[in-house]
Amino acid sequence: MVKVGLFVANQFPADEDVAARLPLIIEQVRTARDAGYASLWMGQHYLTAPMQMIQTMPLLTRLIPQSGTMRFGPCVHLLPLHNAMQLAEETATIDVMSGGRLILGAGIGYREEEFIASGTSQKDRVPRFNECITVLRGLWSGKPVTFHGQHNRLEGYTTSITPPARSIPIWIGGIKAPAIRRAARLGDAWIAANTQTVEELRPLVRLYNDERKAAGLAPPADLALLRECYVARHHKSAWQECGEAIRWKFESYFKWGMTGEEKGAPPSFEDFAKQRFIIGDAAFVREELARYQEALGVNHFIMRQQWPGVDQAKVLYAIQALGRIAAEIG
Numbered sequence: 001m002v003k004v005g006l007f008v009a010n011q012f013p014a015d016e017d018v019a020a021r022l023p024l025i026i027e028q029v030r031t032a033r034d035a036g037y038a039s040l041w042m043g044q045h046y047l048t049a050p051m052q053m054i055q056t057m058p059l060l061t062r063l064i065p066q067s068g069t070m071r072f073g074p075c076v077h078l079l080p081l082h083n084a085m086q087l088a089e090e091t092a093t094i095d096v097m098s099g100g101r102l103i104l105g106a107g108i109g110y111r112e113e114e115f116i117a118s119g120t121s122q123k124d125r126v127p128r129f130n131e132c133i134t135v136l137r138g139l140w141s142g143k144p145v146t147f148h149g150q151h152n153r154l155e156g157y158t159t160s161i162t163p164p165a166r167s168i169p170i171w172i173g174g175i176k177a178p179a180i181r182r183a184a185r186l187g188d189a190w191i192a193a194n195t196q197t198v199e200e201l202r203p204l205v206r207l208y209n210d211e212r213k214a215a216g217l218a219p220p221a222d223l224a225l226l227r228e229c230y231v232a233r234h235h236k237s238a239w240q241e242c243g244e245a246i247r248w249k250f251e252s253y254f255k256w257g258m259t260g261e262e263k264g265a266p267p268s269f270e271d272f273a274k275q276r277f278i279i280g281d282a283a284f285v286r287e288e289l290a291r292y293q294e295a296l297g298v299n300h301f302i303m304r305q306q307w308p309g310v311d312q313a314k315v316l317y318a319i320q321a322l323g324r325i326a327a328e329i330g
Helices: 019-033 056-062 084-097 112-117 121-138 177-186 198-214 235-256 269-274 284-294 312-329
Strands: 003-007 039-042 071-074 104-107 145-148 153-157 170-174 189-192 224-232 278-281 301-306
Touching: 003 019, 003 056, 003 312, 019 312, 039 301, 056 071, 056 084, 056 278, 071 284, 084 121, 104 121, 112 121, 121 153, 121 170, 121 177, 145 224, 177 189, 177 198, 177 284, 189 198, 224 235, 224 284, 235 269, 235 278, 235 284, 278 284, 284 312
Parallel strands: 003 039, 003 301, 039 071, 071 104, 104 170, 170 189, 189 224, 224 278, 224 301
Antiparallel strands: 145 153
16 A cells, blocks of 8 residues: 655745745645645754754644644654653653654764764764664653663663653664664664665665564565655646756755765756656656555655745645545555
């Protein structure tokens, strides 16, 4: 069964009235809910000026009443930048408020300025990430936790609140082989990135499945893929309606070094987008979803369908159209 999730755009240009965007975001979430979407997501970064960014966990919490039965979470939360005890309590609180619908999307981060400002180091991000997951799962259980790690120390402590299921699913994002192995062994699912082509993802999917098997773990219920997706009424006009808005977003990613390219030496946007984005009419998008399913086994598509500058009416049409496509594929 194909599931789709809405990736909410929470980043805006410097001159944007961010407060005025909130009602539009709420309308998008309601539309996705009514269109049968399975999940709701948004990214997390700090210190993005001049780009403005609404912080992820407060905005997700604000959207709980509009999200119906959708699962929701950050895609991804940068665990090494955060205190594990505080994160355990905050996520448990949000999970309680939503009736147990939170998924913690998790990643190690890649922007140097975020590590410097948080008083951490990029060289410690993997051990911090691993310890954080251990501490989170222990504290979510509601049982006393004793843990002596390099970055966390608990002496029989328990949290003040626990998730309804005494656990929260952790979906781990990753691009390179070590991250894929971590996702397989430590996570409940892997979120494949929007920066890699089908051919680049094929060996990583095999690696993920092989690593799960080697660890004695069952295949996950969800194999998630993050993509930029826009469904237009007419195929020829699709890129005209959203292309420049997506370019603005990815120029920031290129400068930050998200794609793995050397910082300050971004790839050509046109070449990058050609094999990675799903932009077209309903027939084209349906074919692309089927291609990803067949090639990779993806069953949960996390789709960013709005970028600053794209008309709201067209965004809502795209959300509704993708919901219909997913229902038709079944």
